[in-house]
Amino acid sequence: MFKPLPVAIGLRYLRAKRRNGFISFISLASILGIALGVAALITTLAVMSGFQREIRDRMLQMVAHATVSGYGEPFSDWPAATALAKSDARVAGAAPYVETETLLRGSRNQPAIVRGVLPSEEAQVSVLAEKMVAGRLDSLKPGTFNIVLGRELAMWLGVELGDSVVMMTSEARATPMGALPQLKRFTVSGLFEAGYNEFDRGMAFVNMRDLQRLQRTGDGVTGVRLRLHDMDLAGDVARDLARSLGGPYRVSDWTTENANMFRALKMEKAIMAVLLSLIIAMGAFNLVSSQVMLVTDKQADIAIMRTLGLTPRAVMQVFMVQGTLIGVIGTLSGVIGGIVLTLNLEYILRGIESVFGIVVLPEDVYYITGLPTDLQAEDVVTIALVALTMAFLATLYPAWRAARTPPAEALRYE
Template identity: 70%
Template sequence: MFKPLPVAIGLRYLRAKRRNGFISFISLASILGIALGVAALITTLSVMSGFQIEIRDRMLQMVSHATVTGYGEPVYGWREVDQDIRRNPDVVGVAPYVEKETLLTGQRNQPAMVRGVEPALEPQVSVISSKVTSGKFSDLQPGSFNIIVGSELAQWLGVSVGDKVTLMTSDYRITPVSAVPQLKRFTVSGIFSAGYNEYDRGMAFVHMQDLQRVLRIGEGVTGLRVKVRDMDKASIVAGQLNTALRGQYQVSDWSRENINMFRALKMEKTLMGILLSLIIAMGAFNLVSSQVMLVTDKQADIAILRTLGFSPGGVMRTFMVQGSLIGIIGTLAGVIFGVLLTLNLENILQAIEAVFGVQLLPEDVYYITGLPTDMRLSDILTISAVSLTMAFLATLYPAWRAARTAPAEALRYE
């Protein structure tokens, strides 16, 4: 088969046994370094993407895809607003809510966000009803003044089902004697566990009418929570709702409300990728060393090729081919190993826990029982491109040095 001469010679150098075994060792180290870096990057980014999706999904179980609220005041006539929202074909659920930052008192005090909901409508926008581990979500009846608290909040307050907690708001009631805070005793009728610390530690639910009576806002609500058909299009739907409501209400979506957290997760993933790329860079530096030593070892061969009419550009391409092939082999091996490692990471984790008798991901700390992964083709292609680029750049200086070899000087002592 016809091959360009630089490619044929480069392949020959790659297969040939080296007179200097140390050069072969450095070449092997370069391949292993690149492969290790690529595999580590694929696995790490897959795990971080998996954690991002896990956090997002758990958060969105409790957070609505979009929210319609008033501009700093309660929304009255929310049933008409509800009808306007439901006219959007991408909306699959709407539920009103009343929300207030309070101080709950049991055996100890704890600030918590208390949300008043309609038990019949709330399942349309969240899964809180399925997260109740003790009691029933349907126990939230108007006038009962029952409250469902998060598992960690209940533990901190030292309460269980049937106990009383006192709810205190920042609103004050004027009496002939003095101003006193709004206080109301509620009965703990249930405990929920969302698997997300922010809600398990700082969230409680009551019936919407009960909280309206405590806050003395009549039929007003804080806003309406909206669930859309495709949560990735929530920002688009939010814009459509804002137009349909003629800007009379404030409309936001989950990505905008939690933008700081998702930016932090994205930045963490990016920085981790940059740091782990240094492993690939280490393999590339080894590639530079091996190629420089190979050029020195092949001085006589280069001189003979030059005397036979081989151009400096041809010499340069020869060593670039040889070095690039090392990068391709290392990258390909790293992709295969990284994909296999990611696909079997859960089994490997379980094996390590079984052998050493430890729990690497305690459920009470990380809220998960396994190691979530999300291997994305875009990440693999990006990592492969970075690896191949580093390997290609690593061949430029040794190849340029080989092209500058003077035939007479190289053959003087041969």
């Protein structure tokens, strides 16, 4: 099969035994360095993507995809808004809510966000009923003044099922003694565990009618929460609903409400990718060393090829081909190794735990146990392209140096 002359010579140099065995060792080290860096980067980014997905999924189980609420005043037209939202084919469910910041008092005090919901409607926008570990969500009946607490929140308050907690709201009431905060005693009728600390430690649920009565807002609510079939359309759907209702409404979605957290996770992943890319860079530096030593070792061959008519550009291509092939071999090995390692990471973790008798992520300490992975094709492709680019750039200087070899000087002592 026909091959361009630089490619044929470069392939021959790659396969041929070298007089200096140290050069072969450095080339092998370059391949291993690139492969190790690529595999480590693929596995690490897959684990970080897995944790991001796990955190997002747990958060979205309790958070609405989009919310439409009033500007500083109760949202009184919520029945029409709910009906209009449910008529949209993009909306899977809609439910009203009332929300306020409170101080809960048990045996200890703890600030929390209390959300008033309709238990019969809540299943349309969250999986709260499925996350109950004690009691039932439908115990939140109007007029009973029951409350469902996060499990961590109950521990901090020092209360259990059937105990009472006092809710202190920021709304003041006028008395002969002056303005005093609203106080109301609630009975703990349920505990939930969402697996997300922000909810388990900082959120409680009551019946929406009870909270409306406590805040004296009549039939007004804070807003309407939406769950969509495609959560990426949350902002568009919420804005369309607000425009259809008319009047000033505040629109938010799950990306804007948690923008800081997702931005931090994205930044963490980017920084980790840059740091682990240094392993690939070390392999590329080894490739530079091996190619420079190879050029020195092949001085006579270069001179002979030049005297036979091979142009400096063709000589440069010979060594670029060889160095690039080393990079391709290292990158392919790393991609295959990284994918295999990622797909079997859970089994490897279990093996390490059984051999050494340890638990890497104990359930009583961490919400997420095991190592969730999310192998994304775009990450693998990006890592492979970065590794190939580094390998290609590493061949430029040695190849340029080979092209500048003067034939007369190289053959003087042969």
